Amino acid sequence: MSQHDTTRRDLMAGAAALAGLIALPNLAHAQGAPIKLGSLTPLTGAGGPYGPVMVKAIKAVVDEVNAAGGVLGRKVELISEDDQTNPEAGVRAARKLIDVDRVSAILGTWASSVTTAVAPLCWDSKTFLATVSGADPITALPHQGYLVRTQPNTTLQGRKFGEFALEQGAKRVFFVSPQTPFQRSQFENITLAVKAKGGDTGALIYDDKKPSYRSEVDEIARFRPDALVLGGYAPDTTVLLRDLYRAGFTAKKIAFGYSVNQKLVESLPADVVEGVFTISPSSAEGSKAYERLVKLIGVSNPDPYTTQVYDQVNLVLMAIALAGDASGTAIKDNIRKVSQAPGGVKVDNALDGLKAIAARQPVDYDGASGPCDFLETGDIADCRFRYEQVRAGKINLIKIA
Numbered sequence: 001m002s003q004h005d006t007t008r009r010d011l012m013a014g015a016a017a018l019a020g021l022i023a024l025p026n027l028a029h030a031q032g033a034p035i036k037l038g039s040l041t042p043l044t045g046a047g048g049p050y051g052p053v054m055v056k057a058i059k060a061v062v063d064e065v066n067a068a069g070g071v072l073g074r075k076v077e078l079i080s081e082d083d084q085t086n087p088e089a090g091v092r093a094a095r096k097l098i099d100v101d102r103v104s105a106i107l108g109t110w111a112s113s114v115t116t117a118v119a120p121l122c123w124d125s126k127t128f129l130a131t132v133s134g135a136d137p138i139t140a141l142p143h144q145g146y147l148v149r150t151q152p153n154t155t156l157q158g159r160k161f162g163e164f165a166l167e168q169g170a171k172r173v174f175f176v177s178p179q180t181p182f183q184r185s186q187f188e189n190i191t192l193a194v195k196a197k198g199g200d201t202g203a204l205i206y207d208d209k210k211p212s213y214r215s216e217v218d219e220i221a222r223f224r225p226d227a228l229v230l231g232g233y234a235p236d237t238t239v240l241l242r243d244l245y246r247a248g249f250t251a252k253k254i255a256f257g258y259s260v261n262q263k264l265v266e267s268l269p270a271d272v273v274e275g276v277f278t279i280s281p282s283s284a285e286g287s288k289a290y291e292r293l294v295k296l297i298g299v300s301n302p303d304p305y306t307t308q309v310y311d312q313v314n315l316v317l318m319a320i321a322l323a324g325d326a327s328g329t330a331i332k333d334n335i336r337k338v339s340q341a342p343g344g345v346k347v348d349n350a351l352d353g354l355k356a357i358a359a360r361q362p363v364d365y366d367g368a369s370g371p372c373d374f375l376e377t378g379d380i381a382d383c384r385f386r387y388e389q390v391r392a393g394k395i396n397l398i399k400i401a
Contacts, residue, residue, distance in 0.1 A: 038107065057307075061296070133149060137181055139377040145332045149378060152383040168226075173199060174227070179208075216243075270392065280386045281386070307368035316331055
């Protein structure tokens with residue numbers, strides 16, 4: 001063997017090694033650590049009926065995207081925590097997601113009190129937060145862009161409740177609620193709508209842990225309302241509805257759809273809940289995104305929160321792909337570029353969105369909850385509402401407007 005042959009062989013081996021080194025970044029990229037997302041939903045507590053299905057929707061999208069190769073050549077890992085519909089439990093769970101799991105984004109916080117408690121942890125750690133909470137003060141927090149919500153704020157919801165009470169012929173409207181971050185704004189905006197038409201309003205804040213509300217019912221009756229707006233969660237609203245029925249209260253009753261849901265209706269005698277109206281942000285029923293979600297999770301009529309978290313995870317995954325970076329800051333900087341890019345190709349799911357992004361096309365996402373266009377504050381720009389009424393033990397649709 002000549003020295004020349006040895007040198008040539010060494011050079012060829014070196015070239016092969018160099019080629020391998022060049023290829024390594026791609027290989028390492030394809031096999032890199034998973035992109036971690038967190039869901040923080042109420043699996044127990046007052047919001048317990050909603051959290052499990054919300055997580056199912058998020059996981060279904062993650063599984064779908066992973067089956068197609070993931071994002072940025074990396075698998076997506078979902079870590080689910082229970083906030084127990086409790087701010088203290090929510091903070092503990094968020095700490096774990098941020099400090100231990102090091103997620104890029106937290107999706108799905110439900111109760112406004114939980115979101116208010118968790119949001120500062122997110123912006124301090126540059127973790128992106130997407131919530132379904134509606135209290136006005138949430139997007140007034142100094143979140144620096146690290147927060148968006150898919151739920152309409154309470155200013156809009158309060159006005160809708162007031163306008164609907166007027167449509168039902170009410171002149172005197174009373175509002176009852178436990179102490180929540182949204183109760184003040186809800187009442188103020190009901191009042192603005194009702195007083196603009198010459199009506200009057202009254203309000204009462206109650207302890208949501210009481211076993212009976214007989215004294216509260218007496219105070220409500222003294223106002224002689226034509227309509228009563230129930231602002232509580234399902235457990236306390238169940239007790240209050242029973243006491244209103246026992247007291248022979250006959251005025252119209254209007255509640256949040258998350259409170260007077262089918263489970264509550266089935267837990268009470270039909271006469272107790274007969275005629276109760278409910279108002280909820282409306283999902284985009286009939287849209288391709290809604291139908292896709294129905295098939296994906298096998299739930300025929302997903303609630304608004306489930307449609308909203310479905311949109312949240314689709315948007316976050318597309319924002320990561322567009323940024324080429326899975327950090328919370330990258331999501332913050334790119335979420336509007338995939339939700340509402342002017343002239344962008346319309347998509348209603350992450351798979352189609354990722355293909356468009358790979359083809360360097362701008363993306364304009366319309367989802368299962370609606371258009372998902374965000375203002376600078378983090379609020380959504382527009383939303384439709386769903387009006388329903390309990391009749392003969394079932395919740396029946398009146399209109400979507």
